[in-house]
Amino acid sequence: AQTVTQSQPEMSVQEAETVTLSCTYDTSENNYYLFWYKQPPSRQMILVIRQEAYKQQNATENRFSVNFQKAAKSFSLKISDSQLGDTAMYFCALTGANNLFFGTGTRLTVIP
Amino acid sequence: DAGVIQSPRHEVTEMGQEVTLRCKPISGHNSLFWYRQTMMRGLELLIYFNNNVPIDDSGMPEDRFSAKMPNASFSTLKIQPSEPRDSAVYFCASSWAGTSGVNTQYFGPGTRLTVL
Numbered sequence: 001a002q003t004v005t006q007s008q009p010e011m012s013v014q015e016a017e018t019v020t021l022s023c024t025y026d027t028s029e030n031n032y033y034l035f036w037y038k039q040p041p042s043r044q045m046i047l048v049i050r051q052e053a054y055k056q057q058n059a060t061e062n063r064f065s066v067n068f069q070k071a072a073k074s075f076s077l078k079i080s081d082s083q084l085g086d087t088a089m090y091f092c093a094l095t096g097a098n099n100l101f102f103g104t105g106t107r108l109t110v111i112p
Numbered sequence: 113d114a115g116v117i118q119s120p121r122h123e124v125t126e127m128g129q130e131v132t133l134r135c136k137p138i139s140g141h142n143s144l145f146w147y148r149q150t151m152m153r154g155l156e157l158l159i160y161f162n163n164n165v166p167i168d169d170s171g172m173p174e175d176r177f178s179a180k181m182p183n184a185s186f187s188t189l190k191i192q193p194s195e196p197r198d199s200a201v202y203f204c205a206s207s208w209a210g211t212s213g214v215n216t217q218y219f220g221p222g223t224r225l226t227v228l
Binding site (some may be wrong): 047 | 143147155201203216217224
């Protein structure tokens with residue numbers, strides 16, 4: 001069975017600081033993708049970053065980067081230089097062939 | 113590209129009424145997904161289509177829910193009759209699913225449904 005676990009329901013970080021959100025997963029698929037989505041108060045689901053499982057290099061998008069540990073089935077998101085606009089729910093997601101799974105989310109608050 | 117388009121953005125109806133939610137996926141995408149998000153249950157996949165064909169509808173809560181995709185550019189999610197517990201935000205998402213399976217999903221803005 002495929003599962004996605006986000007063990008941190010809530011987190012906070014001071015503006016300009018760095019924060020890491022955790023995600024672990026389980027899958028029997030060999031080819032899969034991992035994603036982080038952001039959901040601000042507007043409720044729009046916004047793609048933050050994605051990682052192909054076959055790529056060893058960690059994905060990076062500006063201030064957002066991931067630490068992908070395939071053997072440990074871990075996929076954490078690091079946000080550098082946190083900004084007030086980063087305040088949102090963050091969902092880790094796993095897809096594969098015909099499998100679509102989201103974690104329960106981490107609510108991140110950036111404190112001025 | 114306009115992104116995934118959903119309508120209406122907000123819907124308020126009374127228990128027992130029929131509700132139809134609409135979605136236009138991103139042009140060129142061949143997979144479409146309907147999700148429901150509530151505080152209690154989080155984000156749930158209801159159904160997804162590939163090339164207009166329903167692939168997995170195991171998330172559809174009961175027979176009151178039905179979804180169609182008559183062509184590549186339009187899908188509907190219908191609830192008949194609606195109940196207060198159906199109140200939620202309903203998201204549509206689309207993606208390009210190639211030979212490697214489901215790929216990046218892009219979400220619409222959602223429809224906030226309130227059933228009184």
